[in-house]
Amino acid sequence: MPQVHSSILNSVEATVVDLASTDTPGHVLVRLDVAGEPLLARITRRSAERLQFRPGLALKAQIKAVALLA
Numbered sequence: 001m002p003q004v005h006s007s008i009l010n011s012v013e014a015t016v017v018d019l020a021s022t023d024t025p026g027h028v029l030v031r032l033d034v035a036g037e038p039l040l041a042r043i044t045r046r047s048a049e050r051l052q053f054r055p056g057l058a059l060k061a062q063i064k065a066v067a068l069l070a
Contacts, residue, residue, distance in 0.1 A: 010063040014039060016053055028053075032061055 014032040022029050028048050032039040039061060043053075051059075 006062060008062040008064055011060050012039075012063070014059055014061040016055055016057040016059065018055060019048060019053060034061070 012034045014034045016030060017033050017038075018031040020029045020031070022042060024042075026045050027042050028045050030041045030043060030048065030053060032041060041061065
């Protein structure tokens with residue numbers, strides 16, 4: 001995938017491990033593996049379908065610092 005201009009400064013190489021429904025309609029929880037560390041992301045179901053997210057998919061996760069939970 002070509003690099004796209006973005007204001008997001010934090011990005012990591014990741015692999016999709018699993019997708020799960022959430023209690024918020026229209027969203028899915030994406031479990032990622034980042035060099036052996038788990039990372040969870042909540043995205044819209046529409047985005048997951050449009051980007052064809054599936055287990056095993058390698059991607060670059062962009063992280064907005066204001067949305068980071070520890």
